[in-house]
Amino acid sequence: MSAALIAEEAAARAVPLVAGVLGAGGVAVAVLPSKVRMRAELRRRWRTWALVAPVFLGAYLLGGGGTFVLAAGLGVIAVSEFVRMAGSARGDHAVLVTAAVALPALAWLAPHRLDLRAAALLLIAAAVPSLLAGDDRSGFTRTARTAFGLLWIPVALTGLVTLGETGVAVGLAVALGDVGAWCGGTALGRRGPLSRPLSPLSPNKTWAGVMGAAIATALLLLLLGAFSLPLWGAVLGGCVLGDLLESMVKRESGVKDAGSWLPGFGGLLDRIDSLLVALLLTMVTVR
Template sequence: MTWFGLSAPATVGLVLLVATAVPVLVFGNSTIRSRWLTWAVIGVIVGVAEAIGIAGAVLLAIAVSVVCIVEYVRLAGLSTADRWVLVAAGVCAPVLAAVNPAAVGTWLPFALLAAAVLPVLSRDPEAALPRATAAAFGMLWLVWAPAQLVIIHEELTLLILTVAVTDVASWAFGKSLGRLPGARMHPFAVSPSKTVAGLLGGAFAAAAVLAVTREFSWVLLLAAAVGAPLGDIIASMVKRHAGVKDAGAWLPGFGGLLDRADSLLVVAPLFAVAAAAT
């Protein structure tokens, strides 16, 4: 069932925001209220991007890519020159995905090489390998992955709704059930806040969203249930390397955009693969 001509995922997202508005804004603490308001703004932005069509997806992908690159460069200790190489690629990749989706995969090896060129040519041989590795990983995670948002632009709301609900449920289940025997296990040393309860809760929520929106498939469920926590763990690894808690301080309730988009940047390519396979 849909309201006002909205797609099923957009309807579900709107229902969730409306249903949680009063308890969150009245009874929630400042962090939870900030997160709810941020989610509401994100929902509007995504809805507008999907309504515009592929051009909206291009603009959204560029914005996500560029902002996350700026945050990542600081965390990874990359140079200003590395940042501009990544930013240039982050602007071009979504446009290329709109013009010729198949070319994005063909272009990726050359983009990875381009990311490694400056570190290899630097006058600091000891730092060349870590810098080249970080730059190439940034090209994969923050350039190629956001470009997938363009390729699957017709499922943009479904993708972001599934990731959002999976993340929220993982946090909620981890908090509420984390004290139960077995459920409180922390399987990832790089992200000790992750618990078995959170992982199972996130997977259950992803299945529920896909079922309610009539988009359920085991491939999409696997993409969300595995990709969402993996993205968060990758971001935790990067932040732990930098010795910081958050990637930024400007996004209310979350820190930086990379703190919010980390799961999306892994699930998006998996969704794209799943969409191509069906």
């Protein structure tokens, strides 16, 4: 049985679970009393989840071509948000957009070509715009930012194609992990040792949130029949480090959000920052 067919079956099995979680979440946000400070925000987030979940699972139900379209679409939008934050030039943007489409295509049609040769070409591609422009003032900085963007976004998103059924589990577990982190931070992060922030980069992210994410991700992976310690560690690492990584980029860029078009979240990068790191860690740790 092909990896794409196995992924389709995994997505089909996950549909009732996702529908149940969305249904329970919808009821929960609908009955929130008006005095709850984040009621409107939580309702916007739930509506976004209700739209995103069918798109994510639907891509896997369509097979390899569906996951390619999903990864490439996410990549093109995400790199465009990254370019705006980084202040990248037009040539750097072109390299990132090309990679956002080409790498998932390779992952779908010729995954054996995603090796050290591809990594070498990506490094050269990151430098080409600055080299051709003769940029001796900021060329190295531009190249470094473009190389980081290539690894962070297009390379990570190839995991949606290559990981198969594991990609389904990672995507859903990261989504629930973000919810668990919010619940844990809200319930346990007000005082005591668990209220300590993880990093000055994101003072609202506490150890209580890590605990909440750990419980939520483990529970979902168990329900999906995909739990293993390496996979759980990769997903939890993505939930913890992904937000901090994007916060670092945003703080240096002087912006609050990567965008403003995604209700309840901001931009696409604000929504998939944890997923990107989780996919990278999964590709490294899970065989």
